[in-house]
Amino acid sequence: MAMIRKDRPVAKPLGLGGEGLLPNLYDLAIFVLIAGVFVLIAHGAHEMTAPAARLASEPITLDPANLPEYALRTTLRMFAAILVSLLFTFVVATLAAKSRKAELVIVPALDILQSVPVLGFLTFTVVFFLGLFPGSEFGAECAAIFAIFTSQAWNMAFSFYQSLRTVPRDLDEVSRHFQLSPWLRFWRLEAPFAAPGLIWNTMMSMSGGWFFVVASEAITVGDTTVKLPGIGSWLAVAIDAKDIHAVILAVLVMAAVILAYDQLLFRPIVAWADKFRFEQTAAPRRPRSWVYDLWRRGKVVRRLSPAIGWMAARISRLPLGFARPARPAHNSGTGRLRDRLWLLAVLAAVAYALWRIALFTHASLSAEDVLAAIGFGLLTLARVVVLIALASVIWVPIGVWIGLRPWAATRVQPVAQFLAAFPANVLFPMAVVVIVREHLDPDIWLSPLMVLGTQWYILFNVIAGASAFPTDLREVSTLFRLRTWQWWRKVIVPGILPYYVTGALTASGGSWNASIVAEVASWGDTRLRAAGLGSYIADASAAGDYPRVVLGIVVMSVMVVACNRLVWRPLYRLAERRFRLD
């Protein structure tokens, strides 16, 4: 979900980089490995189900007095996950950037993992973590945090990896020339250089994360039901109790929480990180934050800041690590041997994974199951395609209109970003109430829920693209009095294409994921179900049918990856090559 942001040189969004259309052997191998890991965890989870069945916790009550605490618990989960994601990012991305062998595995793995519908995987992880900490809430907490982590870590790691790989050559030379230790180099060069991209991606990850935290708090696996105190559980209870007021309350609290986190945390960080932007000229418009201004003006803080700075400086100067040798290692005979051994190890792991997958699926799945899953997958695919097309038809003109008017763009852009961050699943019950009341066909009317939360990515990327559209080109088209249709086809659509592709890619990826919670919905004891891969996975999860869950996830991953490779990647490359404006 890496985003293009206006006036910032961006790395290619994850999933759009790379060359050829067809997956190479490495991608395939990584894919098998990832599927193998799923199978292993599923297997382990299955073994552990029994003892973890009961969870002693206070029941969730629909008492508004509890809601602030629930909101806090939800928020804490988010922050725990973001910390884990950052840790993962620093370790894994650094490893990928520094070691060619690690890079060969990590980069395709990140690409595939971000296409895996993590929501479908929730069941295993809940059971797995419950088994790790039997009888305590901690296991369920871990599972929820893990679910959020899996939704946000990949693009952060990829952004950091790309920054590390694109450190400007002259600054790299300065660092080597003055013999900065790796630790000092990290703090003086690599971390600051990567900061803007990483912060932006972290923000996007947080936005996506709210969706998963809501989905992962209340979950039923087989006959185990876990409800962690939080907004998601409140919502689940409200749905069971058919309490629409409680649902509306949850929506309001959620909105307040997201607004607060944006204003109090991310705006200040973005304003602060502006100094790390790699530009030698001062930007005309800088991101601002009233909290950050307050922080800088405050008296206590002014004393505090140097202290923090001093601490940071001490940390960065810790005598860790040794100076790097200046001579790059030559590709010697032993190096080549080590490469071969590494390849052998990867191949062995792939073979083992294949064997486990075969073993696991052979026992309980037949060819018909696979065909059925693919059939459902096509249904969901059709939904995603139609909905993204619809969302594009609606939001591209609106986004262009707004983006070309700076006064409107500055007002609407934060709203669009807020809507993208808002977890759409909190709104689902309202839609379901309408569908139930009006006796609408769930196969059709549940579908829009899939894009409810993701369409905003299209909107705010198009706004960003249109705002960045050069004035002189607009003036030329006005002077030549281009007809409306001609203007759309020849001027503005090519101009915003790279932005649109990024937004649509994110939106479609998010929609696949959302299908798992959007194709099945309930209100009290009424259950609505739309046929599709999402409901297939959701049903299999609820029934504790692990082989079918794995099958569903694998089919969905394949479809997402195929979409990225066959549609978005070529489109993005076309946009990059032909329609870049700088």
Added chain:
Amino acid sequence: MDTAAPTLVEVDRVRQLYPKGSGENLLVLDDVSMKLRKDEIVSLLGRSGCGKSSLLRIIAGLMPASEGKVAIGGRDVAGPAQEVAMVFQTFALFPWLTVLENVEIGLEALRIDSAERHKRALAAIDLIGLDGYESAYPKELSGGMRQRVGLARALVVHPKVLLMDEPFSALDVLTAETLRTDLLDLWSEGRMPISSILLVTHNIEEAVLMSDRILVFSSNPGRVVAEIPVTLPMPRNRLDPAFRQMVDDIYALMTARPAGKQAQGAFPGTGISMLLPRVSPNLMAGLMETLAAAPYHGHADLPALAGPLHMEIDDLFPVAETLQLLRFAELAEGDLRLTEAGRRFVDLDPDGRKRLFAQHLLAYVPLAGHIRRVLDERGAHRAPASRFRDELEDHMSEQFADQTLRSVTSWGRYAESFAYDEATGVFSLDNPS
């Protein structure tokens, strides 16, 4: 210049090879030896791609030499040495650090305690004329000020040798001149804690203005073709006839045809695998028009031409050499002279120019002729660019092959000798008319 002064840097038969896609490696530096002694400024003068920057990086310990060795203060270089500090063409300042923090970075790496670090950094900032700017960020400074930060950062670690990689080439003319003068003043007053300076430049006047010795490099591969001591008294005056004469002589030296090369041999490679520079037909026409008009009347001294046009040798030489390749001009001994065809070109109307250009292009640029022949032979008159790219990559690196193909495409389009569709990557003969 005192030849008995102790040697600080000794470069001994250094060769530098870059691996190419296929076949033999690309030779960038061939058998370069030199010495840098105490109390002297030495310039490495050459055109872009002659390996002078590579040599500087080898001396700085930023990259190893393929063959030969470099010793600093008698010890072999095996990584960045304490005795040298470098100033970069692009300034290479950390945009997120203030001027003071940027200057301190080298001291920080040396683990010098903060009081001492502060004192030394402030002294360097003071010396270089940056006081008052300590807390500014680089993006708030002008180019000249940024390069002063780069200079202060290098001086603060008290190196014996200052390495400067085209330090003034990213600056405008006036700023560069001020900075040069300030640096020379500091040098002659002995206020900098350094013993000598090694300066890489492609600016002939800069080399004559600043150095005690000039090492002139040839291109492809880089070799030292001449060592010129400059004994003019400091401070030097650019208008001094002796100064002018020296600049003229170096121009002549750098445009002299290397013995044993063919007339068209300004560019490396022969036949279709000749490496072509990116020179637009407009620029060629512009230079020919300037040359034909007063005060040159078809014949100009390169330094006299370069001055008013504000072109440095890296801008001017490729155009002049391309004109020579196309037989529109002759380049020798620092002079550029229009040929008969060149004079005719200037007098023609746009269509006539294109026709004449096309004739010369197909006749004298072997790759252009080759592409045209292939297109003529084929029934559909179409050929993919990849075919020619592969042929080129047998002889040169991927990057050079790309550059060469782009150049010939641009020239072919201007001459309307062939067309090229970027989306499909196909050469053809269909010219939309």
